[in-house]
Amino acid sequence: MPELPEVETVRRGLQPVMEGARIVKAEARRKDLRFPFQKDFVARLDGQTVTGLGRRAKYLLADLASGDVLLMHLGMSGSFRVINHEDKKTPGKFHHPRSEDRAHDHVVFHMSSGAAVVFNDPRRFGYMKIIARKALEEEPLLRGLGPEPLGSEFDAAMLARSCANRKTSLKAALLDQRVVAGLGNIYVCEALYRAHLSPLRLAATLATKAGQRKGVAGGEPTDHARRLVTAIHAVLNQAIKAGGSSLRDHRQTTGELGYFQHSFQVYDREGEKCQTAGCGGIVKRFTQNGRSTFWCPKCQK
DNA sequence: CCGCGGGCCTGAGAGC
DNA sequence: TGCTCTCAGGCCCGCG
Numbered sequence: 199m200p201e202l203p204e205v206e207t208v209r210r211g212l213q214p215v216m217e218g219a220r221i222v223k224a225e226a227r228r229k230d231l232r233f234p235f236q237k238d239f240v241a242r243l244d245g246q247t248v249t250g251l252g253r254r255a256k257y258l259l260a261d262l263a264s265g266d267v268l269l270m271h272l273g274m275s276g277s278f279r280v281i282n283h284e285d286k287k288t289p290g291k292f293h294h295p296r297s298e299d300r301a302h303d304h305v306v307f308h309m310s311s312g313a314a315v316v317f318n319d320p321r322r323f324g325y326m327k328i329i330a331r332k333a334l335e336e337e338p339l340l341r342g343l344g345p346e347p348l349g350s351e352f353d354a355a356m357l358a359r360s361c362a363n364r365k366t367s368l369k370a371a372l373l374d375q376r377v378v379a380g381l382g383n384i385y386v387c388e389a390l391y392r393a394h395l396s397p398l399r400l401a402a403t404l405a406t407k408a409g410q411r412k413g414v415a416g417g418e419p420t421d422h423a424r425r426l427v428t429a430i431h432a433v434l435n436q437a438i439k440a441g442g443s444s445l446r447d448h449r450q451t452t453g454e455l456g457y458f459q460h461s462f463q464v465y466d467r468e469g470e471k472c473q474t475a476g477c478g479g480i481v482k483r484f485t486q487n488g489r490s491t492f493w494c495p496k497c498q499k
Numbered sequence: 500c501c502g503c504g505g506g507c508c509t510g511a512g513a514g515c
Numbered sequence: 516t517g518c519t520c521t522c523a524g525g526c527c528c529g530c531g
Contacts, residue, residue, distance in 0.1 A: 201524060232507075232526090256525075274525055275509075302509085321508045323525060339526095366502065374502095375526085382524055445524065446511075465524095488504065490522085 211451030273323025283312030362417030
């Protein structure tokens with residue numbers, strides 16, 4: 199499911215339920231997700247107050263009063279749903295579209311408010327890990343991550359710098375979480391389309407030749423880099439506003455669908471007419487680094 | 500160090 | 516209807 203907008207949607211849904219509340223009891227209903235749970239996973243959660251719920255790239259981070267941080271990743275098919283105390287008394291009132299799929303309810307947090315937060319993940323590519331906050335900097339899962347695409351340090355100059363010495367396509371570079379952290383296949387396709395840039399273009403062309411020659415720090419941003427950053431900002435902000443994109447698995451924590459998929463301009467639109475005014479091209483699909491790329495070869499250069 | 504391809508899982512949808 | 520095949524929003528790992 200989840201790229202940055204979907205994870206941010208989930209964070210916003212869980213925040214009012216978890217922040218300031220205590221995890222009365224945590225349940226891990228199997229011994230592993232993508233990785234085995236830590237031996238003391240449940241013990242380190244039971245009785246803990248959640249002091250904050252944040253996001254880094256596609257990770258959710260729950261701060262605990264103990265000084266631990268609960269790191270959560272949704273993988274491809276993970277979702278959270280919140281079951282409120284009142285809903286429990288009237289089952290079916292806020293029926294989750296996948297709630298028949300109880301077989302994949304792997305983790306449950308019973309909160310002091312009476313609400314239950316349930317993690318469901320059929321494919322089990324998701325995972326949870328508890329880390330001491332003071333060890334967060336060295337955490338291997340987070341250490342290599344590039345800048346937040348909606349953060350202040352991510353701009354054309356920064357993007358050009360990190361692409362200047364790459365020997366790969368723009369598409370692959372944007373999917374690389376070391377370059378920018380939080381984009382996935384959908385939003386990379388959409389951002390490249392909106393910036394009119396080809397997914398096949400070399401990533402290094404976002405930096406001027408002169409900039410590249412300046413050495414390791416090298417790469418003055420081109421206008422292409424500026425256009426791309428603007429497109430990334432726009433598509434992510436619009437998608438967050440729409441509650442993310444629901445193709446197969448993504449649900450808001452209420453069970454509602456996101457609706458940004460209706461605003462896709464190229465993703466999953468193979469064969470349709472290009473929406474750019476006066477272009478007249480047709481959206482194409484091909485496989486690039488093992489993933490589907492959707493684009494308009496006529497107006498993305 | 501970098502870039503690529505395989506693999507991890509299950510479910511949905513297409514085609515026969 | 517039911518089988519088989521392909522594909523899916525992510526990311527770790529091992530290879531060259």
